[in-house]
Amino acid sequence: MSYSETKADAHTNDTRTAADMNTFLRLWFAKFEEFQDNDFFVAGESYAGVYVPLVSQAVMDGNDAGQEPRLRLRGYLVGNGVTDAEFDGDALVPFAYGKSLISEELYEEAMASCGGSFWNASAGTACDDAITSVYQAVAGLNIYDVLEPCYHGHNPYTQADQLGAAVASHRRWPLLGGLHDGPVTGLVQLLGQLGHTPPCLDSREMWAFCNDPAVRRAIHAEPIEKIGSFDECTNGDRIHYTHDRGSMLPVHRDLIGRGLTALIYSGDHDMAVPHTGTEAWTSWLGRQLGVERPWAPWHTADHQASCVAGYTVHYRGLVYATVRGAGHMVPETNPAEALELFSRFLAALRV
Known part of the structure; x- marks a missing residue:
């Protein structure tokens, strides 16, 4: 329900988002100065794989530049986050095969046709045809x-x-193969196709609640007659967003090198940003950082061997964890495990 009467505000990008958030945070902490001595963390999921590292970097840069008040940023958390065009774009085919969603024959055909690289297949090639077959199988x-x-x-x-998870939607959502293209074309095309509605989500209760006139009055939102109805996402008629910062891997390297600690976690049944891609890039970065604790299961608080919550590996400055049975939004599908991850991350950094 956010809106602006200034048309220029509808055009934004990753860089502006990070700068705006840094400004907002310092104004907030200036107003509520009793919180200035608290440790601070940035967290988010999905496209937050882009804006969480960038906001964290903007805060660190602001601190270094002497901006006040100084924020006690200690670390950041990203769940099932968009990160890098190649790593994310190569993730779905091995995910689908590992979950027995495609046949061994189709997997081997895709591997042979694409040489193990799926993210930027040229249209009309044998690789493109194989990948299309994969997406049709999981559509x-x-x-x-x-x-x-x-x-x-x-x-x-x-x-x-709701047209379901169409082949074209799967191949573009969220930004697969398009992170370096400038405008978020895949996302815009998908939302245009689905009328603002991400594929498969049943949001009837959300739509009813957020479009209720009494609710909108109570939360001081403008009425539908002025700004339109609520929707989870908006397309080009309200906002024009450009992804202008490319891969987040250099940003992660920078932040960890400056002393921050990152928790990167994946629900292992998410096909939007599959764990296979996140495991690949965290392993690639982790080899440069060094392993502190190798891959092993982690358990919920009762520590029973039968309660494996997922698997984790600790690198210097970065922890990667899977959450068994969780989807794209881990706190939604697995709230107990999400709380456990969050609590342990904070406790490990407590001095």
Whole structure:
């Protein structure tokens, strides 16, 4: 329901988002100065794989430049986060094969045709044809959690049909193969196709609640008549967003080198940003950082051997963890495990 009456505000990008957030944070801490001595962390999921590192970097740069108040940034957390075009774009095919969503024959065909690199296949090639077959095989699944059903209804407030997780949607969501292209073309095309509605999500309760006139009055949101109905996402009629910062791998290296600690975690049944890609880039970066504790299971608080919550590896300055059975939004699908991860991360940094 955010909006602006200044048209220029509708055009933004990663760089401006990070700068705006740094400004907001310092104004907030200046107003609520009783919190200035607290340790501070930045956290988020999905496209936050881009804006969490960039906001963290903007805060660090602001501190170094003497901006006040100085923020006690200690670390950051990213869940199932978009990070790098190549690593993310190569992730779905091995994910689908590892979860038995495609046949061994199709997997071997894709590997042979693409040489193990799927993210930038040229149209009309044997590689492109094989990848299309992979996406067709998984098109009926919930891209955010392959264990959950896919909602095919419509949004009564926009009359937009839920077309399901179409082949084209899977190949573009979220930004696969397009992170270096400038404008977030895949996302814009997908939202245009689905009428603002991400594939498969059943948001009927959210739509009803956030479009209720009484609710909007209570939270001081403008009425539908002025700014339109609520939706999870908006397309080019309200905002024009450009991804202008490319891969986040150099940003992670910079932040960890400056003393921050990162927790990167993945729900292992998310097909939007599959754990296979995140494991690949954290392993690539981790080899440069050095391993402190090798890959091993982690457990919930009762520490029973039967309660494996996922798997984790500790590098110097970076922890990667999977959450068993979780989808794209770990706190939504696995809240207990998410709280455990968050609590342990804070406790490990407590001095």
